[in-house]
Amino acid sequence: xxxxxxxxxxxxxxEIALSATxxxxxxxxxxxxxxxxxxxxxxxxxxxxxYLENIGFMGKAITVRSELGPDVTTIYGMxxxxxxxxxxxxxxxxxxxxxxxxxxxxxSGVRCLDSSPTIRNNWIYKCEGQIGGGIACTNSSALIQDNxxxxxEGVPTSDGGGxxxxxxxxxxxxxxxxxxxxxxDNYATGGGIYGYESNMVIENNVISENxxxxxxxxxxxxxxxxxxxxxxxxxxIKGNEISFNTVWSRAGGADGGGICLFNTNATVDDNDIFGxxxxxxxxxxxxxxxxxxxxxxxxTNNRIYYNTTNWGGGLSCYFAIxxxxxxxxxxxxxxxxGGGIECILSSSTTSSMTFVNNIVFGNRADYGGGLYFKGxxxxxxxxxxxxxxxxxxxxxxxxxxxxxYITNTILWNNGSAQGAEIxxxxxxxxxxxxxxxxxxxxxxxxxxxAAPAWADxxxxxxxxxxxxxxxxxxxxxAPGLPAMDAECDPRxxxxxxDMGADEFFPHLYCRGDVVxxxxxxxxxxxxxxxxxxxxxxxxxxxxxxxxxxxxLLIWPIVARWPIGTVPGSGIRILPTxxxxxxxxxxxxxxxxxxxxxxxPDTLLTNLFTLSVE
Numbered sequence: 001x002x003x004x005x006x007x008x009x010x011x012x013x014x015e016i017a018l019s020a021t022x023x024x025x026x027x028x029x030x031x032x033x034x035x036x037x038x039x040x041x042x043x044x045x046x047x048x049x050x051y052l053e054n055i056g057f058m059g060k061a062i063t064v065r066s067e068l069g070p071d072v073t074t075i076y077g078m079x080x081x082x083x084x085x086x087x088x089x090x091x092x093x094x095x096x097x098x099x100x101x102x103x104x105x106x107x108s109g110v111r112c113l114d115s116s117p118t119i120r121n122n123w124i125y126k127c128e129g130q131i132g133g134g135i136a137c138t139n140s141s142a143l144i145q146d147n148x149x150x151x152x153e154g155v156p157t158s159d160g161g162g163x164x165x166x167x168x169x170x171x172x173x174x175x176x177x178x179x180x181x182x183x184x185d186n187y188a189t190g191g192g193i194y195g196y197e198s199n200m201v202i203e204n205n206v207i208s209e210n211x212x213x214x215x216x217x218x219x220x221x222x223x224x225x226x227x228x229x230x231x232x233x234x235x236x237i238k239g240n241e242i243s244f245n246t247v248w249s250r251a252g253g254a255d256g257g258g259i260c261l262f263n264t265n266a267t268v269d270d271n272d273i274f275g276x277x278x279x280x281x282x283x284x285x286x287x288x289x290x291x292x293x294x295x296x297x298x299x300t301n302n303r304i305y306y307n308t309t310n311w312g313g314g315l316s317c318y319f320a321i322x323x324x325x326x327x328x329x330x331x332x333x334x335x336x337x338g339g340g341i342e343c344i345l346s347s348s349t350t351s352s353m354t355f356v357n358n359i360v361f362g363n364r365a366d367y368g369g370g371l372y373f374k375g376x377x378x379x380x381x382x383x384x385x386x387x388x389x390x391x392x393x394x395x396x397x398x399x400x401x402x403x404x405y406i407t408n409t410i411l412w413n414n415g416s417a418q419g420a421e422i423x424x425x426x427x428x429x430x431x432x433x434x435x436x437x438x439x440x441x442x443x444x445x446x447x448x449x450a451a452p453a454w455a456d457x458x459x460x461x462x463x464x465x466x467x468x469x470x471x472x473x474x475x476x477x478a479p480g481l482p483a484m485d486a487e488c489d490p491r492x493x494x495x496x497x498d499m500g501a502d503e504f505f506p507h508l509y510c511r512g513d514v515v516x517x518x519x520x521x522x523x524x525x526x527x528x529x530x531x532x533x534x535x536x537x538x539x540x541x542x543x544x545x546x547x548x549x550x551x552l553l554i555w556p557i558v559a560r561w562p563i564g565t566v567p568g569s570g571i572r573i574l575p576t577x578x579x580x581x582x583x584x585x586x587x588x589x590x591x592x593x594x595x596x597x598x599x600p601d602t603l604l605t606n607l608f609t610l611s612v613e
Contacts, residue, residue, distance in 0.1 A: 021045060031055050031064065031075065038062045046100070048072040054079045057097075057117065059089030065098035070123040070148075077104040077127075083111035083136070084127065091115040093143055101125060108136035108165075109152065116141035128153040132165025132194065133181060139168050146175040154183035154194070160228060161194030162210060172201040179208040186220045188212035189260075190228035191245060197231035204239045214249040221253035223286075224260035225276060235266040242284075244275040254279025255316070256286030257307060263293040270301045278309030281342065282316035283332060289319030297322040301486075305330045312342030312372075313363055319344065323354045326486045326501075330361040330460065337397070338372035339363030339387060345375025345401070353377045357486040357501045359462055360384045367423075368397030369414060374428070376401045380480045381408040381491075383462050383500040389416035393423030402429040408474035408481070410437045410452055410500040435475040437499050446475060452500065455523070455571055461511065463502050466528055466570025470499035487606065504570065506594040508534070508605040514612050516582050522574040524605065526566040526594035533593045534574065535560040540589050540607060549597070550604035554589045566594070578612070586612045 019041035026047070028034040032055045034044045040061040048068050054077050057064075066073035077084035084105040085097055095117040102109040102122055108129030110119055119142060124134040131137075133152030135144060149163040159165065162181030164173060178192045191210035193202060207226045214220030225245030229235050237259065247254035257276030259268060273284040281288065284307035287297040297320055304314040304327055313332030315324065329340045340363035343353055355377055360370040361384075369387035371379075373396070384395040394414030398404070411421040421438050424430065435446035442449075453468035455461040464471055474497035475481075484491050485503035493505040504525065512520035524532045537554020544551035563574045582588070588610045595602025 023047065025049075035060065035062065035064065046073055050074040050076055052076050052078050054082050054084055054086070056086040056088065057091050057095050059091055061092060061094040063096040063098060065096070066100050069099050070101040070121070073099065074101040074103060077106065080106050082106055083108045083129070085110045087111070087115040087117045088113040089115065091117045093118050096120065097122065103127065105129065108132050108134065110135045112137040112140040112142045114139045118143045118145065119147060120145040121147065123148045124152060126151045128155045129158065129165065130155065131159045131167055132161040133163065135164045136161070137164070137166045137169040137171050141170045142172075144171060144173045144176060149176060149178045150180050152181045154185065154188070154190075156185050158183060158185055159194070159196065160189030162190065163192045165190065165194040166198040166200060167196045169198045170200070171198065172203070173205060174201070174203045176205045178205060179210065182211045182213060184213050184215070186214055186216040188214045188222040189230070190224045192226045193228070194224070195229045195232060195235065198229075198235070199232045200229065200235045202227065202235070202237045202240060206241045207245065208241065208243045209245065211246040211248065212254070214251065214254070216251060220249045220251040222247040222249045222279070223262060224256045225258065225278075227259045228256065228262065229260070229264050229266055230262040231264055233265050235264065236269070237266065237271060238269045240271045242271055242273045242276065246277045248279055252279060255281045255288055257282065257309060258284045260286045260288060261295050261297055262288050263290060263295055265296040267298040267300070268302060269298070271303070273302055273304045274306045276307045278307070280310055281318050282312045283307030283309035283334070284314045286312070286316045287318065287320035287322070288316070295320040299324045299327060301326040303328045305332060308333045310335050312338045313365065314340045316342040317344070317353050318342070321353060323356070324358060325354075325356045325482065327358045328361070329358060330363065332363045334365040337365055337367045339365035339369045339389070341371045342368070343371065343373035343375065343377055345373070345377065354380070354480045355382055356380045356480055356482050358382045359486065359501045360387060361460060362386050364388045364390070366391045368393045369416065370395045372397045374399040374401070376404045378480045379406040379409055380478045381474070381482070381485070381499070381501060383410045383502070384414060385410070385412050385457055385462070387414045389419070389423070392416055392418045394419065395421045397423045397425070398431060399425035399428030400431045404429070404431040405479050406431050406433045406436060407478035408435050408497060408499050410470060412437065412439045412452055435473065435478065435499065437470050437473070446473070448473060459511070462500065463507070463523070463525055463571065464498060464500065464504045466504065466568065468504070471504050472496035472498060474499045489606070506592070506603045506605050508590060508592040508608045510608060510610060514578055514610050516578050516580045516612065519575050519577055520610070522576055522590075524563070524566070524572040524574070524592045524594065525570060526572065527601070528566050528568050528570055530566050530595045532563050532566060532572050533560050534563060535591055535593070537589045537591065547604065549593070549595070549602045552591070552604060553607040554591050582612045584612050
């Protein structure tokens, strides 16, 4: 056995020793010649220059990388009807393409078929294809990381995907910039990213200025200017900037300027979705079910603002089920229905949409400035403020299908010619509105009519003051009541549950542009009279350190500042000048202590990270 073990060790050492570094053009004139000569584990380093060739990895677990990056190293495809780079022989994540400018792909820039390579640090420019002009994945599980994909197109009669297209795949797309790509077809889908029967992770990317354009005057339709997902069971779209994407159709059908989820199951979480333009449903996000199928969606913790379309300026849920929670939906516009949100529920579904902890602010439409719905959604602990319906329903326009519950919700300062806060369509049932704060009043158990006393509603700050009439005034048994509020503070923190998206609880946040030399304002929420300290940490602790006053989230402490006591409003404000020595892209984690250490009512707040612009 010892001899066998030594033999195995010698074989492993020999294989490691045999791994080579190959240079192009030093050792081989072309990249493909170098790949043909390479064995598993080899690294091919390509010197600066332009290489006129199409390459394939031949099933090898090798790294092909440029020496000095994509700005000086180009692979320019020379064969029509071919991709510039091909993975089609079962390659895995250890087959790596790294650091090239890839141009002139006729069947996409990079094609993955029955393979799972790593594609990173590349610029993919002016390529086109049937599925994914920039990158195409079929039956693949590729890692697509830190690439720039631009000016790529889905050709006419394509399946979709100007930038990236995926079919029957499980692909991770992270850290990429995907902009100014397009799909041009009678049925155009996924200007930036297209997924069909795929489970995708799309995380921490910038997906901007992409478009879908359907030019057929009679039968054209387009879906998903930024992202289109159809089918699949568990896609995740998280932490992205999705901005200024467009869907357009000469015939009029165009859904999901930023994102379109179509007959799928997906989570859209913690994204910035702004400036997108639709033509039909969902300027920012469209969750769409069709042909007897339903989209199941979780739309959570997003900032959805300044999007436009005809129906559902910020978000459209059309024959969809799931949860919409913790979102800031502001300053969107629909030319017809649902400036902030449109929700149309199928009469055949046994489940519905649940809306909780959302702030719907400053949106505009003809009907339903904040929310337009037909069906039986559940609305719990939402805040609707300063929305406008020029015809009917400033806050909410509704045609309920019993039972419909609206609970613990604030409707204030919305405006319309008819039904400033709520307009009930005569063809619907009356909703059950309870424990809500409605300007000018509304009949129902626990309802009130009193100014909410927010910190700064005109500026978009909807934290409750200590003396707010909405504090402890909600229903603890409300349907769909979440365990946390919109900021992940405990939902029942005092004598009772609060109305609206915010629960009064010790909390640290900051307002203002984080630019060196400029002033930002730290805000600390707490009980009046309690002392406050703010601390800057060297790093975030993961996992956090438990204390008697809550989790300590930063350590070591770099600096701490006593800033006095909480005033009667319940919010202590500390103007602070951003240090000139801080640089763009740097992050600084803070946490506050509300109360004196050792007192039973003292609490540590949440983590707040300042990101320097």
